[in-house]
Amino acid sequence: MRADAPDMPEFSPRQNAVLEQALRLLVEGGEKALTTSGLARAANCSKESLYKWFGDREGLLAAMIAHQASKVRTFERSGERLTADLLRDHLELFARDLLVVLAGDVSLALNRLAIGQATREGSKLGKLLLEHGRRQIDRRAMALIDQGKRAGLLRFDNADAAYHTLYGLIVSDLHVRMLLGEPGLKDNARQAERAVAAFLTLHGTQKQSADTLGVSAGR
Amino acid sequence: MRADAPDMPEFSPRQNAVLEQALRLLVEGGEKALTTSGLARAANCSKESLYKWFGDREGLLAAMIAHQASKVRTFERSGERLTADLLRDHLELFARDLLVVLAGDVSLALNRLAIGQATREGSKLGKLLLEHGRRQIDRRAMALIDQGKRAGLLRFDNADAAYHTLYGLIVSDLHVRMLLGEPGLKDNARQAERAVAAFLTLHGTQKQSADTLGVSAGR
DNA sequence: GCAGAACCGTACCGTACGGTACGCAAAAGG
DNA sequence: CCTTTTGCGTACCGTACGGTACGGTTCTGC
Numbered sequence: 001m002r003a004d005a006p007d008m009p010e011f012s013p014r015q016n017a018v019l020e021q022a023l024r025l026l027v028e029g030g031e032k033a034l035t036t037s038g039l040a041r042a043a044n045c046s047k048e049s050l051y052k053w054f055g056d057r058e059g060l061l062a063a064m065i066a067h068q069a070s071k072v073r074t075f076e077r078s079g080e081r082l083t084a085d086l087l088r089d090h091l092e093l094f095a096r097d098l099l100v101v102l103a104g105d106v107s108l109a110l111n112r113l114a115i116g117q118a119t120r121e122g123s124k125l126g127k128l129l130l131e132h133g134r135r136q137i138d139r140r141a142m143a144l145i146d147q148g149k150r151a152g153l154l155r156f157d158n159a160d161a162a163y164h165t166l167y168g169l170i171v172s173d174l175h176v177r178m179l180l181g182e183p184g185l186k187d188n189a190r191q192a193e194r195a196v197a198a199f200l201t202l203h204g205t206q207k208q209s210a211d212t213l214g215v216s217a218g219r
Numbered sequence: 220m221r222a223d224a225p226d227m228p229e230f231s232p233r234q235n236a237v238l239e240q241a242l243r244l245l246v247e248g249g250e251k252a253l254t255t256s257g258l259a260r261a262a263n264c265s266k267e268s269l270y271k272w273f274g275d276r277e278g279l280l281a282a283m284i285a286h287q288a289s290k291v292r293t294f295e296r297s298g299e300r301l302t303a304d305l306l307r308d309h310l311e312l313f314a315r316d317l318l319v320v321l322a323g324d325v326s327l328a329l330n331r332l333a334i335g336q337a338t339r340e341g342s343k344l345g346k347l348l349l350e351h352g353r354r355q356i357d358r359r360a361m362a363l364i365d366q367g368k369r370a371g372l373l374r375f376d377n378a379d380a381a382y383h384t385l386y387g388l389i390v391s392d393l394h395v396r397m398l399l400g401e402p403g404l405k406d407n408a409r410q411a412e413r414a415v416a417a418f419l420t421l422h423g424t425q426k427q428s429a430d431t432l433g434v435s436a437g438r
Numbered sequence: 439g440c441a442g443a444a445c446c447g448t449a450c451c452g453t454a455c456g457g458t459a460c461g462c463a464a465a466a467g468g
Numbered sequence: 469c470c471t472t473t474t475g476c477g478t479a480c481c482g483t484a485c486g487g488t489a490c491g492g493t494t495c496t497g498c
Contacts, residue, residue, distance in 0.1 A: 030338025036486060046446045051487070109338070111395070116335035118400040119249025119328070126399030164391045165417060172387035175395050176330070180345030181337040198384060198421055233475095255456060265476045270457070 010066060015053055018043040019067040022060065027109045031116055036060075061113060062128055068106055069132035074140045082151040084206050088196060090144055095170045095192035098137060102175050103184040107133070111179055141166065145203075154203050162203055169195040229285060234272055237262040238286040241279065246328045250335055255279075280332065281347055287325055288351035293359045301370040303425055307415060309363055314389045314411030317356060321394050322403040326352070330398055360385065364422075373422050381422055388414040 011019065021043040026034045036057065040047045054060040080086070101107055110133070114125040141163055148154035156162035170192065178184055185191055200206075230238065240262040245253045255276065259266045273279040299305070320326055329352070333344040360382055367373035375381035389411065397403055404410055419425075 031335065033338075035484085037484090040447085044446080046448085047487075048447095048489080049445060052445090057486070111399075112334050112337060115331050115395075115398045116250065118331060118398060119252075123400055126401070130396065130399060130401070161413070165388065168387035168389075168391035168414075169384065170387070171392065172383045173390065173394070175392070176334075176398075177349065179334045179337060179395075179398075180330075180349060181342055182345070182349070194380070195387075201421055202417055254454085256454090259477090263476080265478085266457075267459085267477095268475055271475085276456070 010070060011053075011063065014045075015063075016067060018045055018050070018053075019064050022064050023068060023106055023109070026064070026113060027105045030109070031113050034113075058125070061117070061125060065110060065114070065125065065128050065132055068110060069136075072101075072133075072136055074136045082147055082153060084153055084204075087144075087148045087151070087153050088200065091166070091196040091199065092189075092192045094141055094144060095166075095195050096188050098141075098167075098170055099174075099185065099188040099191060101137065102171065103178060103188075108178060111175075115179065138163070153205055155205055156203050165202065166195070166199045169198050229289060230272075230282065233264075234282075235286060237264055237269070237272075238283050241283050242287065242325055242328070245283070245332060246324045249328070250332050253332075277344070280336075280344060284329060284333075284344065284347050284351055287329060288355075291320075291352075291355055293355045301366055301372060303372055303423075306363075306367045306370070306372050307419065310385070310415040310418065311408075311411045313360055313363060314385075314414050315407050317360075317386075317389055318393075318404065318407040318410060320356065321390065322397060322407075327397060330394075334398065357382070372424055374424055375422050384421060385414070385418045388417050 018039070022034060022039050025038060025042055036047050036050055039045075039060075040050060050060065054063050082090075110129060114123075114129045117123045118126045142159060145154055145156075145162055145166070146159060149156065149159070154162070174185065174191075237258070241253060241258050244258060244261055255266050255269055258264075258279075259269060269279065273282050301309075329348060333342075333348045336342045337345045361378060364373055364375075364381055364385070365378060368375065368378070373381070393404065393410075
């Protein structure tokens, strides 16, 4: 519930530096590389401090997620009057940003970590990751498509459903594939273009040129 | 490459029983519950046999994936002449089946396992899971949309891209959410309907009624 | 400048894992 | 009937982890 608390230091600079090292270890070697001893060594701190600061290992993991989430900020660039072209541009920018975020080392490592722990009942890590990591990007997209609807450029009954459609068109099974170790796309921009074109075909109010949809000629 | 080898015993009945126990342990307690000692106890076999049969732990995990994949069969129900309604029905059936498969206990557990190991370079588990677990369902869908295209009911340049669009519309971020521990959908059928309706709007050759798309009135 | 807190480095403990070795029973085969 | 194979049950080993304790050191507040 970060929302309305611009303060909330969460962690001291020292602790943030330790968390940064923890993320580095996690990205480099996966969960098995993130041991309390290893982190203490890498961050030049003592295990006792780790346990004093974060309680136990799960607390450390949660702190890492919170720390990473606190680094991500999405700037709402509202204000300007939306046109069809502008909406398309913003949607494509969102799509590219989303693909870049999902393909990020830290994002993948944290998602792998949370998924690995997801079996345990009192895991909370998954929920934490979804709430902290996704809210920002969800809010940005929802604001955008809401704006599009108010400007008469989009039509849909359920904004949530429309957003999930957009998300699915952009990401498809790419996220899971990357989590499983496959390399990402070579060309995010092209994927973003196609996804947004499809989304506008489904939910736009203006005729879409079929060029970017790949449904024109048919070989 | 299971394809044309109806034989290929892969494993003896006894070994399959052990693998079944391994899957049960994995589903119930996650990766940490799947220990060699625990499996030997649960399956009434010795650790020595486990190592003789599967080599090491990674071999056991790979065997579990192969075993699970060998249980899944997709029957190609080609033959019949496709109509628009029939295509829609088959697409919706595929969508529902896909959602059911992805939400399955064993599928989620194996995906979590492979994702947890994905950091390690020589993991192979992720690739193995994608190839064994996905090929069946991919082939079924590809055959279906190819058939649709040959029947003049679908249009697209790139069958792969079209399939990924369909997949994204059906699954969106649901798979990752479930992997993170969120409950699945309450109503797979509704999701399947909407996804297929959207897919047909994008790639169908006939006019689609907008009812199921949720873009009709606009509140 | 000093007392107290915070903290680092290290050593330590209990546990549990992956993997190996061995003794013995039961099946297979001649 | 005897031999060979297979495999179960158990004990064992080395290792490495999470977590705790302690002595020495640096930082902080008064």
